[in-house]
Amino acid sequence: MSTPSSPTRGRPARLNQARTVQTALDLLNESGLDALTMRRLADAMDVQAGALYRYFATKQDLLTAMAERMVGGVAEAAGPAEDSDWSERAARLARALRAALLAHRDGARVYAGTHSTGPNTLGFADSLTGVLREAGFSDAEAARALYAVANFTVGHTLEEQAALQPENNGSADAGNLHEAATAGAYPHLAATLPTLTSTDFTAHFEFGLRLLLDGLRAVRQ
Amino acid sequence: MSTPSSPTRGRPARLNQARTVQTALDLLNESGLDALTMRRLADAMDVQAGALYRYFATKQDLLTAMAERMVGGVAEAAGPAEDSDWSERAARLARALRAALLAHRDGARVYAGTHSTGPNTLGFADSLTGVLREAGFSDAEAARALYAVANFTVGHTLEEQAALQPENNGSADAGNLHEAATAGAYPHLAATLPTLTSTDFTAHFEFGLRLLLDGLRAVRQ
DNA sequence: ACCTGAACACCGTTCAAGT
DNA sequence: ACCTGAACACCGTTCAAGT
Numbered sequence: 001m002s003t004p005s006s007p008t009r010g011r012p013a014r015l016n017q018a019r020t021v022q023t024a025l026d027l028l029n030e031s032g033l034d035a036l037t038m039r040r041l042a043d044a045m046d047v048q049a050g051a052l053y054r055y056f057a058t059k060q061d062l063l064t065a066m067a068e069r070m071v072g073g074v075a076e077a078a079g080p081a082e083d084s085d086w087s088e089r090a091a092r093l094a095r096a097l098r099a100a101l102l103a104h105r106d107g108a109r110v111y112a113g114t115h116s117t118g119p120n121t122l123g124f125a126d127s128l129t130g131v132l133r134e135a136g137f138s139d140a141e142a143a144r145a146l147y148a149v150a151n152f153t154v155g156h157t158l159e160e161q162a163a164l165q166p167e168n169n170g171s172a173d174a175g176n177l178h179e180a181a182t183a184g185a186y187p188h189l190a191a192t193l194p195t196l197t198s199t200d201f202t203a204h205f206e207f208g209l210r211l212l213l214d215g216l217r218a219v220r221q
Numbered sequence: 222m223s224t225p226s227s228p229t230r231g232r233p234a235r236l237n238q239a240r241t242v243q244t245a246l247d248l249l250n251e252s253g254l255d256a257l258t259m260r261r262l263a264d265a266m267d268v269q270a271g272a273l274y275r276y277f278a279t280k281q282d283l284l285t286a287m288a289e290r291m292v293g294g295v296a297e298a299a300g301p302a303e304d305s306d307w308s309e310r311a312a313r314l315a316r317a318l319r320a321a322l323l324a325h326r327d328g329a330r331v332y333a334g335t336h337s338t339g340p341n342t343l344g345f346a347d348s349l350t351g352v353l354r355e356a357g358f359s360d361a362e363a364a365r366a367l368y369a370v371a372n373f374t375v376g377h378t379l380e381e382q383a384a385l386q387p388e389n390n391g392s393a394d395a396g397n398l399h400e401a402a403t404a405g406a407y408p409h410l411a412a413t414l415p416t417l418t419s420t421d422f423t424a425h426f427e428f429g430l431r432l433l434l435d436g437l438r439a440v441r442q
Numbered sequence: 443a444c445c446t447g448a449a450c451a452c453c454g455t456t457c458a459a460g461t
Numbered sequence: 462a463c464c465t466g467a468a469c470a471c472c473g474t475t476c477a478a479g480t
Contacts, residue, residue, distance in 0.1 A: 012444095013443080013444065013445090014444080014445080015444080015445085037471085037472065037473085038472085038473060038474085039471085039472075039473090047445070047446090048445070048446055048447075049472095049473080049474085050445080050446075050447085050448095050474075050475070050476080051444075051445050051446075053473095053474070053475080054443090054444070054445080058473085058474085059473065059474090112333070112376075112379055115383065115394060117394065117397040117398060117401060119406070122398075122401055122402075122406075122407050122410060123407070125407075125410055125417075126406075126407040126408070126409045126410045127409075129409040129410060129412075129413050130408075130409035133409055133412065133413075139412050139413045139415075139416060140413070140415075140416040141428075142409070142413050143413035143416035143417045144416060144424075144425055144428040144429070145428075145432070146413075146417075147377070147380070147425050147428075147429065148373065148377075148425075148428060148429030148432055150376075151373055151376035151377040151379075151380055151429065152369065152372055152373040152376055152429070153376075154376050154379075155333075155371075155372035155373055155374075155375050155376025155377075155379070156368070156369075156372040156376070158333055158372075158375075158376070159368070159372055162336065173336060173338065176338040177338060177343075180338065180343055181343075185340070185343075185347075186343050186344070186346075186347040187347070187351075188347045188348075188350040188351035188354055188363070189343060189346055189347045189350060191350075191354065191360050192350050192354075192360045192361070192363050192364035192367075194360075194361075195360060195361040195364035195365060196346075196364045196367075203365075204365055204368050204369075207362075207365040207366075207368075207369060208365070208368065208369030208372065208373070208433070210436065210440075211366070211369055211432065211433045211436030211437055211440070212429070212432045212433060212436060213436070214435065214436035214439040214440070215431065215432030215433060215434070215435035215436035215439075216432055217439075218435040218436075218438075218439065219431075219432070219435070233463095234462080234463060234464090235463080235464080236463080236464085258452085258453065258454085259453085259454060259455085260452085260453075260454085268464070268465090269464070269465055269466075270453095270454080270455085271455075271456075271457080271464080271465075271466085271467095272463075272464050272465075274454095274455070274456080275462090275463070275464080279454085279455085280454065280455090
């Protein structure tokens with residue numbers, strides 16, 4: 001617990017940005033985003049809430065730093081260009097982004113609610129546009145494809161994590177849906193109910209991702 | 222879920238669900254989601270905050286009712302089957318969903334944060350799966366395509382409305398991005414910067430939507 | 443330089459009591 | 462039956478003062 005004396009002037013700081021972000025991510029995993037308050041985070045670090053504001057100007061800034069930290073390593077998921085074609089490398093990046101968001105409770109909500117311009121986020125964007133540009137797509141196509149893949153991935157994972165919340169009571173939702181669909185007003189929902197209520201989110205994600213990549217193939221001719 | 226429905230014994234109610242949702246949507250447009258509190262809403266209706274809880278058990282329930290109301294009429298946007306092919310009808314539904322979310326400040330944030338199982342939301346889902354089933358897609362394909370299109374559309378519109386917020390200071394974000402990209406660490410972002418920083422969100426949306434629909438065409442053979 | 447203590451201006455929600 | 466008044470248990474954020 002006791003940190004050895006540091007060569008810095010004055011008292012060694014108990015707090016710093018990296019430790020604060022790490023503790024916040026731990027607390028997020030334990031209790032979820034709604035329970036992540038500046039006061040509870042301060043408690044977990046044995047400090048008063050006001051002290052956090054020496055390292056983050058606002059809670060939003062802390063959340064942005066958390067989002068940036070969550071997507072560390074995602075940019076490298078494309079792998080070497082020799083090993084696979086552009087669509088497989090793009091798919092790997094999208095899967096790595098989803099996995100990074102799923103790795104933390106409410107990860108997609110945190111990520112969607114912030115606008116990181118840190119190296120992990122920019123690295124992911126650079127990596128995906130790079131894969132596409134090297135595959136022969138134009139600069140404009142690569143940029144728009146990045147938006148499409150990223151927005152789909154975040155939108156999907158938002159839904160996926162919301163569906164997994166116990167309070168959202170997947171069974172209540174599915175119950176309502178089943179009731180409404182079989183009442184006759186929604187014949188197409190009734191027919192597709194088994195797939196709609198499936199919890200195989202990986203299959204849902206892979207289907208949507210494949211649509212985007214097949215669509216991209218068609219764009220390139 | 223107990224609605225005080227009994228037709229007027231005693232005083233006529235000042236409050237009711239429909240008027241409350243409407244006032245909440247007006248307040249949302251004026252001030253944004255962060256400023257939409259139960260107290261301010263109560264003020265706007267000349268009532269005490271506690272009174273709202275006779276009509277909505279929680280704020281979350283109110284937000285769900287708002288989300289459901291926002292997407293009214295979207296289901297009908299497909300148009301008659303005779304007038305256009307399946308992909309155009311599906312595109313019309315996706316565009317109508319985006320337009321409905323854009324019609325209210327923070328509309329996508331409200332929608333993404335709730336799980337409506339009301340007739341407008343279910344009607345949209347039934348309409349889109351119906352278009353696809355009638356076009357020959359399997360039940361499972363139709364259900365998964367619904368998720369892909371809806372998640373992309375909500376994810377896109379979330380980004381779009383976030384980028385339009387004045388506090389998010391599009392210029393600050395674009396400035397950071399420009400600075401970082403031209404510093405040399407992100408060569409592909411630098412090359413695609415003009416498109417990445419474009420504010421023609423309709424073009425971005427249409428590109429992603431086209432990818433999904435072209436991808437669907439490829440799935441069907 | 444770093445953190446405490448205490449305050450400011452709020453929140454969502456509950457519920458006895460009035461009318 | 463419908464709403465008020467007042468409370469409960471919190472929030473994010475600020476800042477003078479201590480060490």
